Amino acid sequence: MRILHTSDWHLGRSFHREGMLTHQATYVDHLLEVVAAEQVDLVVVSGDVYDRALPPVDAVRLADDALVRLAHSRATVVVSSGNHDSAHRLGFSARLIDAAGVHLRTDPAGVGTPVVVHDEHGPVAVHAIPYLDPHAVAGPWSLPVRSHQVALDEAMTRVRADLAGRQGTRSVVLAHAFVAGAQPSDSERDISVGGVARVPTSVFDGIHYTALGHLHRPHAIDDRLRYSGSPLAYSFSEAGQRKGSWLVDLAADGSVRAELVEAPRPRALARLRGTLDDLLADPALAVHETAWVEATLTDTHRPAHAMDRLRRRFPHALLLGFEATRTPWGGLPASSSTGRRDHDVAHEFMTDLRGVAPTAAEVALLDRAIDCCADPGDRP
Structure with missing residues (x-):
């Protein structure tokens, strides 16, 4: 049978x-x-x-x-x-x-x-x-x-x-x-x-x-x-x-x-790892350009618009992860927050967490978020 x-x-x-x-x-x-x-x-x-x-x-x-x-x-x-x-x-x-x-x-x-x-x-x-x-x-x-x-x-x-x-x-x-x-x-x-x-x-x-x-x-x-x-x-x-x-x-x-x-395979699967620049430039990865892609980035700092940039080469990229190579942030900011503006504390937190200062656009967004959450009497 x-x-x-x-x-x-x-x-x-x-x-x-x-x-x-x-x-x-x-x-x-x-x-x-x-x-x-x-x-x-x-x-x-x-x-x-x-x-x-x-x-x-x-x-x-x-x-x-x-x-x-x-x-x-x-x-x-x-x-x-x-x-x-x-x-x-x-x-x-x-x-x-x-x-x-x-x-x-x-x-x-x-x-x-x-x-x-x-x-x-x-x-x-x-x-x-x-x-x-x-x-x-x-x-x-x-x-x-x-x-x-x-x-x-x-x-x-x-x-x-x-x-x-x-x-x-x-x-x-x-x-x-x-x-x-x-x-x-x-x-x-x-x-x-x-x-x-x-x-x-x-x-x-x-x-x-x-x-x-x-x-x-x-x-x-x-x-x-x-x-x-x-x-x-x-x-x-x-x-x-x-x-x-x-x-x-x-x-x-x-x-x-x-x-x-x-069975018929609709699309190959690829798991890629490296810095964003390496993934975008490495000619050996051309074979994966039509695949469903899971990418793990090892950049020291998280690149801006990483998925958008990745999809320019790998249009079927579905998952994006980050594997930071720097020592992760593990405590409170070194300087005291007493008497300091919430905005400055948030900026310092981002710098300590990522290893790079926030951009001007990120500073503006953080400041707006903090202003929206603050008590009206505390706003400058």
């Missing part, structure tokens, strides 16, 4: 205020092309279809388009919910949609009931485990402790109980979790409960293939346990990552072979 493993679409998410919906739609087009070209039998989406519980209308429209097109494809589709999704909203009308070959699994009560698909070698039981909030399932499942491991242990107990009655059936599990040994990025939302988010790999022992979601870097913990990652980068910590989906061949004996099918 040929499986396409994807997750963490985060429809509706922006990238540092840069709209991503058009790029997300391009990924959906790519996904359908892969299903057709690679003769995919099963598509699994391991959570975080949306970026937030109440997604914008355009994101809902894109998700609807993606699922309708997948329903008309050659593949059976199984989708689980992630920690960003509203399980109730994503799972709305799931029982009706099942008939179209798209199976939405968002309700913990359904854990242990698989979607069964067949190929020439027999059945494959697909168990989709939605994101399990330990606080939400602790009561209904009578869990002794509220933790991700205990919740997933209970879920997998139910999965194994089902598989025990299906001798000779190959198994696929979808889970949205942080598994020990995995490699996070900066763009995932923390799911820790009581300071603990990770679950051990042993939770999924005995499963032929576990399709993981939540972490945004595509990687394998082992051959049978993989994160597909997000199809697009959502933080600069993901610069250099290969984004895409796992194309997995599940053999008759349950062995797996997987390769990453790279």
Whole structure:
């Protein structure tokens, strides 16, 4: 059976205020092309279809388009919910949609009931485990402790109980979790409960293939346990990552072979560091002029209009940070402020903080701000 493993679409998410919906739609087009070209039998989406519980209308429209097109494809589709999704909203009308070959699994009560698909070698039981909030399932499942491991242990107990009655059936599990040994990025939302988010790999022992979601870097913990990652980068910590989906061949004996099918990249990411003058002049940086750029300036003093100047060369610069090389200001001004004008104290503070006196324009702005805040009787 040929499986396409994807997750963490985060429809509706922006990238540092840069709209991503058009790029997300391009990924959906790519996904359908892969299903057709690679003769995919099963598509699994391991959570975080949306970026937030109440997604914008355009994101809902894109998700609807993606699922309708997948329903008309050659593949059976199984989708689980992630920690960003509203399980109730994503799972709305799931029982009706099942008939179209798209199976939405968002309700913990359904854990242990698989979607069964067949190929020439027999059945494959697909168990989709939605994101399990330990606080939400602790009561209904009578869990002794509220933790991700205990919740997933209970879920997998139910999965194994089902598989025990299906001798000779190959198994696929979808889970949205942080598994020990995995490699996070900066763009995932923390799911820790009581300071603990990770679950051990042993939770999924005995499963032929576990399709993981939540972490945004595509990687394998082992051959049978993989994160597909997000199809697009959502933080600069993901610069250099290969984004895409796992194309997995599940053999008759349950062995797996997987390769990453790279997704279209809307724009490269670059993380630059140096003085502003160096970034603007270095010919070696020309390759990044069309990239989304995060720049960290190391100038001794903060240059005026730094982002405007940076964007003249790097028009898609999105983030600007400063890494001062001088010793940071660490105390009160050396001279006493008693009997001195507030204006003079503020000017001295800026000089001590930045290592350079304020400009005439900055002095005028500071003076106006101080005058507006001063008691009328104290104004000169």
